[in-house]
Amino acid sequence: MSTGRHSIWQSLGVVFMTVGLTLVFVVWALMVGPEIQRLIGRAVVVTLIIFLVILFVRYLSLLWFSYLGHAERNVLGVREIRELPPVSIIVPAYNEGKVLERALTSLMLLEYPEYEVLIVDDGSTDDTLEIASQWEGQRGSGLFRVITKPNGGKATALNAGVAHSLHPLVMCMDADSYLDPKTLLRAARHFKDPSVGAVAGNVKVENRTSLVTRLQALEYIEGLNMPRRAQGFIAAVNIVPGPVGLFRREALEEIGGYDADTFAEDADLTLKMMAAGWRVEYEDQSIAWTEAPESWRQLVQQRYRWTRGILQAIRKRKGLLLRPFPDFPLWISTVQLGFEAIVWPVMNVFAHLFFAIVALLFGAGELILYWMILLTLLDLVAALVTVSMEEESLGLVPMALIYRFVFILFLDVVKTFATIEELFRLDMGWGKLERVAESPA
Amino acid sequence: MNVVDILISIVVVTILVTIILAIVTYVAYKLRLAREPGRTEEDPSALRYFVRYEPPRPEQPAGSMATGGEPGAVGDADASTLERLDRDVADMETHAS
Numbered sequence: 100m101s102t103g104r105h106s107i108w109q110s111l112g113v114v115f116m117t118v119g120l121t122l123v124f125v126v127w128a129l130m131v132g133p134e135i136q137r138l139i140g141r142a143v144v145v146t147l148i149i150f151l152v153i154l155f156v157r158y159l160s161l162l163w164f165s166y167l168g169h170a171e172r173n174v175l176g177v178r179e180i181r182e183l184p185p186v187s188i189i190v191p192a193y194n195e196g197k198v199l200e201r202a203l204t205s206l207m208l209l210e211y212p213e214y215e216v217l218i219v220d221d222g223s224t225d226d227t228l229e230i231a232s233q234w235e236g237q238r239g240s241g242l243f244r245v246i247t248k249p250n251g252g253k254a255t256a257l258n259a260g261v262a263h264s265l266h267p268l269v270m271c272m273d274a275d276s277y278l279d280p281k282t283l284l285r286a287a288r289h290f291k292d293p294s295v296g297a298v299a300g301n302v303k304v305e306n307r308t309s310l311v312t313r314l315q316a317l318e319y320i321e322g323l324n325m326p327r328r329a330q331g332f333i334a335a336v337n338i339v340p341g342p343v344g345l346f347r348r349e350a351l352e353e354i355g356g357y358d359a360d361t362f363a364e365d366a367d368l369t370l371k372m373m374a375a376g377w378r379v380e381y382e383d384q385s386i387a388w389t390e391a392p393e394s395w396r397q398l399v400q401q402r403y404r405w406t407r408g409i410l411q412a413i414r415k416r417k418g419l420l421l422r423p424f425p426d427f428p429l430w431i432s433t434v435q436l437g438f439e440a441i442v443w444p445v446m447n448v449f450a451h452l453f454f455a456i457v458a459l460l461f462g463a464g465e466l467i468l469y470w471m472i473l474l475t476l477l478d479l480v481a482a483l484v485t486v487s488m489e490e491e492s493l494g495l496v497p498m499a500l501i502y503r504f505v506f507i508l509f510l511d512v513v514k515t516f517a518t519i520e521e522l523f524r525l526d527m528g529w530g531k532l533e534r535v536a537e538s539p540a
Numbered sequence: 541m542n543v544v545d546i547l548i549s550i551v552v553v554t555i556l557v558t559i560i561l562a563i564v565t566y567v568a569y570k571l572r573l574a575r576e577p578g579r580t581e582e583d584p585s586a587l588r589y590f591v592r593y594e595p596p597r598p599e600q601p602a603g604s605m606a607t608g609g610e611p612g613a614v615g616d617a618d619a620s621t622l623e624r625l626d627r628d629v630a631d632m633e634t635h636a637s
Contacts, residue, residue, distance in 0.1 A: 464548035
């Protein structure tokens with residue numbers, strides 16, 4: 100993984116190559132003889148039927164398992180533990196001066212008997228360290244401490260925090276997020292089961308002020324939390340998200356902490372933990388509010404990094420993809436991660452492109468229209484179910500009307516380019532987002 | 541043109557425009573990255589703060605943590621900084637005497 104200057108020409112080459120090859124194929128398919136056209140037509144139709152079947156099976160199984168997870172929790176109740184183990188909360192911060200105060204205030208207000216907060220300043224060049232230093236000492240039930248180190252990336256900051264932490268449970272969070280008061284309480288009870296190594300929390304978008312952030316709010320609920328809840332049902336959550344994850348310290352030490360060789364240290368760590376035999380669960384009442392990218396360009400930057408990071412994490416364990424046994428949940432989880440990161444976006448983009456071309460050139464527009472209406476209805480139902488499960492604002496549901504055709508399609512184009520760049524192992528950088536620091540909702 | 545045709549047109553145009561916009565935004569993002577200055581290697585000895593805060597070792601009582609610390613394992617630069625500080629103090633004492 101390189102962090103040097105980006106090669107714009109290589110990236111543009113990827114874009115031109117992808118668009119060019121697609122156009123060449125379309126023109127070629129239009130110009131060849133009727134026999135070959137029929138053959139191409141049949142191949143494309145078969146591919147599309149496979150695509151549609153996968154889409155429905157994926158959607159319905161995610162909905163079903165996430166419903167089971169939700170029902171299990173509501174019917175059977177949650178495990179309560181008599182004694183709550185003390186927790187160390189690690190807050191890695193690199194130039195987070197604008198938002199750090201808000202995160203620390205939320206930590207001060209946590210409802211938990213004993214915890215420490217370790218703010219790890221990763222060589223910030225702004226006023227992060229000064230702000231953090233003002234928080235040192237006992238505040239409420241939490242003891243606040245500050246560590247500073249030369250800049251080395253988020254993974255090294257988290258590892259430094261873990262190394263200096265004192266307690267048996269370790270919560271890792273982002274400095275641009277803030278936690279609900281009951282977050283720790285809800286997550287800690289999962290550790291009654293000694294085989295649980297980590298608990299993924301529920302991340303929600305806090306700055307729902309524009310179309311792009313409202314679409315992300317729906318995406319977090321429908322596109323990220325629904326799969327996570329479904330995975331939680333089989334205790335094989337494949338990403339413990341950066342903004343809120345609680346870990347058993349013993350498990351973190353056993354796997355050697357975070358690796359700094361991917362751009363998705365959270366996905367990488369989770370896969371490593373599952374491969375070591377630890378269960379990874381999901382707690383939807385363990386809530387972190389995060390600041391989502393405010394512009395489409397920042398969104399591209401974030402998703403580009405996520406996609407390449409996830410691919411890097413999968414590449415490190417590509418052998419796992421061919422070994423469904425003995426750990427079937429781990430295999431399912433890894434395959435799903437790869438499918439969602441590589442196969443699905445590419446299929447989605449090319450299927451939509453195909454729909455548009457067929458509608459324009461072959462007069463099958465009506466068929467395509469009914470298909471789109473059906474898909475939109477499915478999206479609306481999924482949005483309604485997931486928004487209700489999370490007791491979120493129903494005002495987000497209408498966003499489902501443009502969720503698939505605009506938002507997901509837009510992101511999938513970016514993921515497709517990111518995937519191709521990762522396959523060619525092009526140079527990339529971390530790309531820090533600009534912070535706005537909205538006041539808590 | 542009936543309603544179905546209008547809806548078909550909307551769907552097709554939306555798909556094509558979204559794909560084109562995504563490509564344009566992606567290229568714009570890449571162009572912007574190319575214009576940013578490259579990241580330079582940091583010199584770990586170039587401290588931005590005079591004294592780095594060091595957390596206490598685990599065996600110490602928690603209450604004594606906020607006041608600074610002993611040389612620790614966080615950064616390679618810390619030992620040299622403290623040595624420099626010791627030298628400065630020694631120099632000052634020499635001058636004072």
